[in-house]
Amino acid sequence: MLPDGSLKPIKIVICLFAWIGSTLPSPDTPVTPTNPLNLVVINVDGLGWGDVGVYSPWQSDTPNIDALAGIILDDLYCETSATASSGALLTGELGVGWGLYSSNKAESSQIHEDSGFILPQDIRLLPRILKDKGYTTKFIGRWNLGQRPEANPTHFGFDEFMGTVSDIPLSASDGMLKPDIGFYQNENIVARIPRDLQFKSSGEDTYAFTSLYKEEADVFINQNANEGPFYLHLSLDALKHTPYRSEDFIGSSSSSRNTSFSDALREVDNLVGVVSEALDAAGVTDNTVVVFAAQSTALASQYDGGSNSPFSGDTGTTSEGGLRAPGIISYHGYHAGEVAMSSRSKVIMNFADLHATVLSLMGIGGIPECKDPDCITNGMNLAPALSSNVTDDVSTRSLHPIYRGRTLMAIRSGRYKAHRVVYPYAGSPVLSSFNITQDSDLNQDPIVYDVINDPGENFPVSPIYSAASGRYTDAIPGLRDEIARVLEVVKLGGGLLNECNVKWREWKPPGCRDMEGLCNPNMPTEGKLRM
Numbered sequence: 201m202l203p204d205g206s207l208k209p210i211k212i213v214i215c216l217f218a219w220i221g222s223t224l225p226s227p228d229t230p231v232t233p234t235n236p237l238n239l240v241v242i243n244v245d246g247l248g249w250g251d252v253g254v255y256s257p258w259q260s261d262t263p264n265i266d267a268l269a270g271i272i273l274d275d276l277y278c279e280t281s282a283t284a285s286s287g288a289l290l291t292g293e294l295g296v297g298w299g300l301y302s303s304n305k306a307e308s309s310q311i312h313e314d315s316g317f318i319l320p321q322d323i324r325l326l327p328r329i330l331k332d333k334g335y336t337t338k339f340i341g342r343w344n345l346g347q348r349p350e351a352n353p354t355h356f357g358f359d360e361f362m363g364t365v366s367d368i369p370l371s372a373s374d375g376m377l378k379p380d381i382g383f384y385q386n387e388n389i390v391a392r393i394p395r396d397l398q399f400k401s402s403g404e405d406t407y408a409f410t411s412l413y414k415e416e417a418d419v420f421i422n423q424n425a426n427e428g429p430f431y432l433h434l435s436l437d438a439l440k441h442t443p444y445r446s447e448d449f450i451g452s453s454s455s456s457r458n459t460s461f462s463d464a465l466r467e468v469d470n471l472v473g474v475v476s477e478a479l480d481a482a483g484v485t486d487n488t489v490v491v492f493a494a495q496s497t498a499l500a501s502q503y504d505g506g507s508n509s510p511f512s513g514d515t516g517t518t519s520e521g522g523l524r525a526p527g528i529i530s531y532h533g534y535h536a537g538e539v540a541m542s543s544r545s546k547v548i549m550n551f552a553d554l555h556a557t558v559l560s561l562m563g564i565g566g567i568p569e570c571k572d573p574d575c576i577t578n579g580m581n582l583a584p585a586l587s588s589n590v591t592d593d594v595s596t597r598s599l600h601p602i603y604r605g606r607t608l609m610a611i612r613s614g615r616y617k618a619h620r621v622v623y624p625y626a627g628s629p630v631l632s633s634f635n636i637t638q639d640s641d642l643n644q645d646p647i648v649y650d651v652i653n654d655p656g657e658n659f660p661v662s663p664i665y666s667a668a669s670g671r672y673t674d675a676i677p678g679l680r681d682e683i684a685r686v687l688e689v690v691k692l693g694g695g696l697l698n699e700c701n702v703k704w705r706e707w708k709p710p711g712c713r714d715m716e717g718l719c720n721p722n723m724p725t726e727g728k729l730r731m
Contacts, residue, residue, distance in 0.1 A: 236333065236429035237531075237562045238488040240475060241289070244468060245282045245342070246439035246515060248498030250507025251465060252526045260456050261465045264473030268492055270530030271586050272544045277612065278495055278525040278551060280516055280604045285495035285525075285551045286344040286435065287319075288579070290326050290356075292555035292568075294603070296690055297577030298323060301606035303695035317696055318351045326555055327357025330431045333564065336424050339363070340413050341435035344495075352387050358433070361386050362416055368393055368407065368437065368444070408446040410438045410464070414471040418478045425482030436471070438464040439506060441499065459504045486532045489561050491554065493527035512628035512656045518602050518609040518619065519628045520651055527554075529586070531561060545586045548597045548612060552579030557586070571595045576689050601686045606695060610646070611682055617657070618646035618679040628657045645676055646683065 249255040253266040382389035443464040453462035498506025513519025556579040
């Protein structure tokens with residue numbers, strides 16, 4: 201295998217939803233394979249449409265991701281943070297439905313370093329569901345859902361864990377605000393980063409973690425392929441903020457963009473190829489559902505970042521570039537010819553929907569029934585809607601709410617995207633100019649784009665241009681009603697996050713003093729320094 205990520209081509213045959221010799225299941229009936237299906241989930245932070253060949257054919261950095269070639273999800277929406285996307289996929293419900301937002305006005309669903317957040321014990325989780333079905337489960341990479349010992353993934357259905365619970369630091373530790381973070385094997389810290397695992401002889405952006413995760417995934421598949429069903433979840437952060445790659449991949453993208461990001465992307469793609477080869481070598485490719493999805497989009501405004509083309513906006517914003525994530529569902533097990541290879545889905549889908557859809561594909565029963573238009577925060581089983589045999593009675597998602605923390609920022613409804621709150625850093629030059637904050641009059645008409653004809657959100661159709669766009673004005677009353685329905689249905693409580701609660705942290709939380717008016721004025725902002 202070469203550092204440029206090239207592998208022996210793998211023949212892919214994709215037929216997702218039809219059991220041999222029978223018709224597609226009804227929307228509420230999961231397919232029931234003869235043998236339990238394995239599940240491999242590969243989540244990547246900081247990856248945009250413009251970085252993946254099946255979305256941007258002029259790119260050459262992702263041959264192995266492109267070779268998955270299952271159902272390509274053209275309308276997959278991640279959340280405004282990788283934390284919220286991860287939470288939605290694991291729980292089957294958008295974070296706003298179960299408290300993954302701040303208990304003050306801070307509009308964030310990101311769990312910051314050493315927060316006291318712990319997943320609610322009574323929440324329904326994908327690893328627990330599969331573990332109860334006899335699956336061997338493992339999580340490799342960056343765990344986004346809590347740093348405390350009680351928040352370790354081994355407490356939430358994963359048999360094994362290898363990776364980190366914090367962002368990998370790319371600068372030296374000062375022992376206080378920039379600590380050496382732990383690298384975990386299950387519940388034990390086996391090394392400190394960067395103190396023990398620097399891997400940086402060639403520069404500050406050089407780490408070998410992706411290579412380490414690749415080897416661990418290969419070993420796990422080989423050990424478990426013949427031992428019963430397994431669930432392997434990889435969460436990769438090599439592309440996030442300041443990209444990192446191993447020394448073997450320095451310069452591997454010289455034929456394309458030749459940046460640290462594109463080198464790191466080549467290494468991520470190489471990992472995907474190794475996983476595919478391991479499944480094939482073990483003879484379980486046809487018995488495994490593979491989900492590849494970016495749980496946050498690219499930091500496109502940064503030179504050494506990815507690309508969200510053709511969308512505008514960066515990761516973390518509510519522009520399409522901050523939300524439309526590359527995603528592929530690959531399952532080779534059905535051969536009835538109902539779904540064409542490399543077919544594309546235009547069905548609106550979010551990460552909670554991925555949860556329900558994947559369980560249906562795997563034949564796992566007991567999925568809570570949720571049909572449009574009632575599925576505002578709960579995931580929908582969209583497996584039947586992804587088939588080429590879609591009929592009129594198959595339910596699809598007509599409305600996706602877009603939250604940033606506890607604030608409803610926008611909705612996607614059919615071909616329209618209606619922005620209710622817009623900040624000047626939204627990413628789209630035109631969209632950013634509106635600057636509608638929490639304190640603005642939110643009863644005014646939303647800013648509406650036709651994101652099918654205008655994916656870059658460059659030409660708003662309301663309210664400022666409504667006189668010149670008569671055919672769109674009919675949609676405005678319906679969009680106002682849908683926004684009102686979301687606000688009525690989604691009942692916000694106190695929230696599980698509090699960015700200024702010093703009791704959650706081992707050192708003084710940076711930035712709390714800059715959040716005047718957002719944090720609870722009675723909450724102390726002084727904390728003792730770590731160690």
